[in-house]
Amino acid sequence: MRKLSFSDIRLNRPLPWDVFDDCGTLLLRKGYVIETDTQVRGLVARGLYIVAESAAPVAPAPEPEVKFDPFWLWDDIHSKLVRVLRDVETEDYVFDKVTGIALLVNVLTDKDPDAALGAILLKDCLRYAYTHALHVAVMSAIISKKLGWSDDDRRDLVCAALSMNIAMVALQTQLLQQRTPLTPEQREAIDRHSTEGRELLLRKGVRNQRWLKTVELHHQRLEVPNEAVTRPDGVAMSQLVRILDIFCAKISPRAYRQAMLPPVAAREIFVAERDYKNPFLGVLIKEVGIYMPGTFIKLENGEIALVVRRGPNVDTPRAVALSRSDGTPYMDTIRRDTTKPEYAVKGAIPKEKVLHRVNLARFWGYVH
Numbered sequence: 001m002r003k004l005s006f007s008d009i010r011l012n013r014p015l016p017w018d019v020f021d022d023c024g025t026l027l028l029r030k031g032y033v034i035e036t037d038t039q040v041r042g043l044v045a046r047g048l049y050i051v052a053e054s055a056a057p058v059a060p061a062p063e064p065e066v067k068f069d070p071f072w073l074w075d076d077i078h079s080k081l082v083r084v085l086r087d088v089e090t091e092d093y094v095f096d097k098v099t100g101i102a103l104l105v106n107v108l109t110d111k112d113p114d115a116a117l118g119a120i121l122l123k124d125c126l127r128y129a130y131t132h133a134l135h136v137a138v139m140s141a142i143i144s145k146k147l148g149w150s151d152d153d154r155r156d157l158v159c160a161a162l163s164m165n166i167a168m169v170a171l172q173t174q175l176l177q178q179r180t181p182l183t184p185e186q187r188e189a190i191d192r193h194s195t196e197g198r199e200l201l202l203r204k205g206v207r208n209q210r211w212l213k214t215v216e217l218h219h220q221r222l223e224v225p226n227e228a229v230t231r232p233d234g235v236a237m238s239q240l241v242r243i244l245d246i247f248c249a250k251i252s253p254r255a256y257r258q259a260m261l262p263p264v265a266a267r268e269i270f271v272a273e274r275d276y277k278n279p280f281l282g283v284l285i286k287e288v289g290i291y292m293p294g295t296f297i298k299l300e301n302g303e304i305a306l307v308v309r310r311g312p313n314v315d316t317p318r319a320v321a322l323s324r325s326d327g328t329p330y331m332d333t334i335r336r337d338t339t340k341p342e343y344a345v346k347g348a349i350p351k352e353k354v355l356h357r358v359n360l361a362r363f364w365g366y367v368h
Contacts, residue, residue, distance in 0.1 A: 001049040009040055009048075017050040038072065045076070070108055070115035071360045074123060074134075077104050081162060082130045085169050094204035102137070102158035106151075109141040114293040114309045115364045116142065121262075121294030121351070122358060125252050129165070129172035135248040137161040140241060143283055149232060157237045160214035164241060167196035176254065194219050210234045218242050221276055229279050240280045243269065247284065253351075261348050262292040289314040296349040301325060301342050304354065308363055311338060315345060320363045322356045333362060 001020065009015075011034060019028040027048065034040055084097050091097065109116045116138045125131050140161040144154045165172060171189055175182075182190070198216040206212060213234025218241045228236035250265035260268075266285045273281055291297055295307045297317075302325025309318035321334040336343045361367045 002052045004044065004048040004050060006040060006044060009034060009044070011036070011040070020049045020051075022047045022049060041072075042076075067366075068111055069361060069366050070112045070364070071119060071123075071366070073104065073108050074116070074119045077101055077108065078123075078127075078130065078134055080104075081134055082127065085130055085133065085163075085166060088166055088169075088200065088204065091204070094201070095206050095208075098159050098162055098206075099155065101162055102155050105134075105137050105158050105162070106141050106154055109138055109145065112364070113142050113145075115360075115366075117288075117292055118294035118308060118360065118364065120248070121251065121259075121292065122360060127173075128176055128252065128254075129169045132172075132248060132252060133162050133165060135252065136164065136241060136244045139244045139248060139284075143240060143244070143280065143287060144232075146283055146287055147229065147280075149230075153232055153237075156208055156210045157214065157232070157240065159208070160211045160218070160237060161241050161244070163197065163201060163211075164215050164218050164245065165193060165197065166215070167200050168193035210237060214238045214241055218245060223277050224279055226279070239278055243273070243278060243280055243284060258350060258352055261350065262288050262295065263290045263348070286314070289317065291315070291317040291345060291348060293317070296322075296351060296354045298346045298349055299336060299338070299342075300344040300346055303336070303343075304349065304356070305336055306356075306358065306363060313339075317345070319343075319345075322354075322358075329356060 001024075004019070014031040014033055015028060016030065018026060018030050019032075021027055027043075028034075034043070080097070080101050084091055084094065084101070088094060120135045120138060123131070137158045140157050141154060144157050149157070168189060171186065171193075175186070194216050198212050201212060201215060210233060214237040217235060217238035220238070221242070222235055222239055224236045224239050232240075246269055247262075247265055250260045250268065251262050253259040266288055270281060270285065289310050291307045291314075293307050293309060295317075297305050297307060297319060299305055299319070299321070303321045304323045304327075305319040305321045307317040307319050311317045316339045319336045319338055321330055321336050323329045338345050359367070
């Protein structure tokens with residue numbers, strides 16, 4: 001078998017061979033036409049093979065220009081994470097796979113943190129057990145970048161965030177639909193999941209002590225020494241993950257309740273944590289601001305708008321107008337500078353009350 005690359009596949013032209021996956025399963029028959037770069041990226045990432053003897057020579061083709069799209073990358077990261085967490089007991093190379101996903105999270109947040117924050121609020125949350133881990137990982141990458149942590153520090157932190165609930169994915173999924181109080185057995189499983197997560201990661205070959213300790217301690221309220229803020233150990237990382245775990249849970253919808261607006265969630269956490277020394281809480285509140293990207297807002301002129309970028313101040317985000325004051329939707333992407341009095345933000349609007357369809361790539365400037 002010979003593995004195919006980008007240069008082997010021509011868009012909008014029939015494939016000259018049958019194409020298989022790495023197990024020999026037929027994926028695409030000879031003559032199938034691949035029409036988009038997105039299809040090519042997804043298929044090549046999965047792994048495409050042809051029988052070497054039948055491989056007709058292919059004229060070299062230039063590699064397609066791969067443009068960064070944070071929302072495509074989000075979906076790719078999510079699908080990879082689902083596979084690892086869902087099948088962790090039978091997965092091989094868990095350390096390598098989670099580390100690879102963590103590196104992609106850091107790429108996403110380094111290139112466009114505002115788009116990554118917007119995805120937390122606007123992307124589908126149906127597979128919450130997996131999506132929540134990605135939310136916390138994205139927030140971890142953004143906050144640790146702000147704190148000036150090294151690449152190694154950020155990698156270990158994000159790995160821990162991705163795998164913090166690895167021992168209770170099935171239970172987490174079950175509890176989403178449960179309307180009755182927790183059973184004693186469920187409560188015990190929740191109490192054990194941090195320790196069991198550490199043991200599961202150990203069994204799967206993870207030996208990084210900061211990663212393991214962060215998973216083990218991420219539900220315990222612990223004091224963080226001042227020096228650990230800039231030179232983080234497992235305790236410091238666990239306290240950052242703990243705060244972000246709570247925050248991301250509050251701003252995500254459930255079957256039985258609506259999502260909480262980010263500033264309300266941050267304020268609740270601040271009140272609950274004010275008697276404890278958690279140096280990361282102030283950074284979280286400052287980074288999220290009053291209007292986190294992905295928040296729907298009403299402007300002084302009556303327009304409904306969507307926050308797409310953080311602004312110069314916590315109350316002056318950059319936004320895209322969605323509709324006029326009478327509710328008529330705009331057809332074009334209209335940017336609004338909320339530092340101007342006529343476009344000042346009057347307040348946030350819950351997502352459930354906004355009926356507009358949102359094209360994330362277009363509103364964040366990735367489709368022109």
